[in-house]
Amino acid sequence: MLLQLLANGLVNGCMIALMALGYALIYNTTRIFHVAHGAAYTAAAYLCYLLLIVFKWPLLLAVVGGVAAAALLGVTMELAVYAPLYRRGASDLISLISSLGLYVALVNLIALLFGNETKVLRPGVEKTCRLLGVILTRIQVAEVVVAAVLLPLLVLFLKRTLWGKIIRGVRDNPVLAEVLGIDLMAVRIAVFAAGSALAGMAACLTALDVGMDPQVGMPVLLTAAVALIVGGVGTFEGPVIGGFLLGLIQSLIVWKISAQWTDVITFGVLIVFLVFRPEGIASRRRRLEESAA
């Protein structure tokens, strides 16, 4: 029983971690509270549905299509909205409000096109695997495998490669990075593409597992944002840790109390961290003068 609960929490944690890492890529580098990330998530799930159910594409291609759609949508949002705002020196608040507007517009568009009702990508009973008394469906196993491959690879990529260094450079000081000859706008496009693709991956896998409706994006986005803040803003391993932590906590809440309390306690955790450890679990070591800024 406990093992099953931990396994459920772990699978959910995998998806939150993917979403949170994607969100961290965008937030850490651009400082935009990218609410429309939730819309990219929803759009990916619905494109996957369109390709798989309506056009009868094979499963893998449909997922690739969904992920590509999310990446494309992320880049489009950057080029059409955030980049012009950045060039005009708009404040963070303005980006946030534009992002909220984008989210509302896109989600309502999706609801208009596909309807408001719940959709599932794989009706009927899924084949399951049994291990140590823990029962997981094949889709859940796929979720774990994808996360187990992608998450360490990405964190290492960001830590060890030149591209990772550039992204971290932009994160630390975009103006200085630009002075040093880094094409800031290109980096922004890259992080929007990669971050949104991660959201798309989480969306397609979750949709295959439990289905979706047009409103799924916002709770997932907020959970990812909490995972980032709890894990440590500015880091890339932080959101992954935060994601797993939240996945496990949520599973325990449903067990010990009930599902109605999930949001209350998730955001309760956020408040506890903001008060007692605002830098998050995996805080970066900063120089004194840096943290003062």
Added chain:
Amino acid sequence: MRRNSWHSIPPVLAILPILLFWGCQRTKPSRSEEPIRIGAILPLTGESARYGQYIREGIDLAVAEINTDHGINGRPLTIIYEDDAAQPRLAASAMTKLAEIDHVPVVIGSWASGCVLAEAPIAEKMKVVVMAIAISPKITAAGDYIFRIQPSATSYINALVPYLVHKVGVRKLAVLYVNNDFGLSQAADIREQFEAQGGTIVFAKGFPSGTADFRTEIAELRKANPDAVFVPAYTEIASFLKQAREMGLSTRFVASVPFENPDILKLAGSAAEGVIYPYHYCSGPANDLDKGFRIEFAKRYGKEPDGFAALAYDAVRIIGSSLKAVGTDPDRIKAALYATHDFPGVTGKTSFDSNGDVIKPIIIKTVVDGQFVDLPSGGGTSAQALGNQQAD
């Protein structure tokens, strides 16, 4: 085609003066030919529009049949439709409009319980009879002029519990309810009824509307090991059933009224097989009247009627017969409705109690081979219908 349309002009011209003459005559109808207008407030747009649409189709069919059969003592019956999009605020303004501008004696609807509760005080004040098609137990006490053709949520539980206890042999019941008005009241009703019959509730938890992942609850349910799990919810139950079968939860599954929704069968697939639920409309024709209704409905709309279309059809026929008997005075219609006893309809015999709540048979149903079917209420449980618990 072009030639044909040219040819058809002279006859049209010939008919025109006749039409005009007839039209002029019609402008001052004698009082006995003036249509009787009643209102209908329905969710015709928005998320619940599909229910409003079925209800409207049921109403239109009944009205058409009444009007071909001499109308209401020779006067045609017409319906003024208002859309509330299942929003109480819009239902209240629709009610005000129908009462103050159109002066209708009767309003059918709405479908959403919140909308009915918003209409009720206006209807009471303006003395308009309301015939709701809504489920909330709160409507029972909504007012003297408020009737409803759909049984109260509590009535469904009253029929369900004896079936579970005596026919299926459920002793330990788990309840997993959607955390809103509907789910909470269903959970409270079943607890009261089930414990009164000597059963035990071994698990009761709520979940927020729209939940898609029930695996933690299912792990707990496996440990609690109930004889049956009752899940009063909307389409969320599809995800629950799917995941429960995947995780090998081998109990009976019991649902509530919103379960009879083709979308749920599509979402849950084979996982919906064998779910037991109470409903107000049979899957096969209930009687000769119902047989005719199904044929006419299919002819007119090209589809099967659902349970709400059937209720709406019965509602219009009951109102029509009251109008025929007592005329258009709301107080006299109200009295006639309270006096209605065993009115034969497509959903069975209908009476109203002193609260204006309908008294009608509730049928226990299940899913077999992807179809909603009736369970025999007299004999034992159908082994074919109920034995199919484990998906693999």
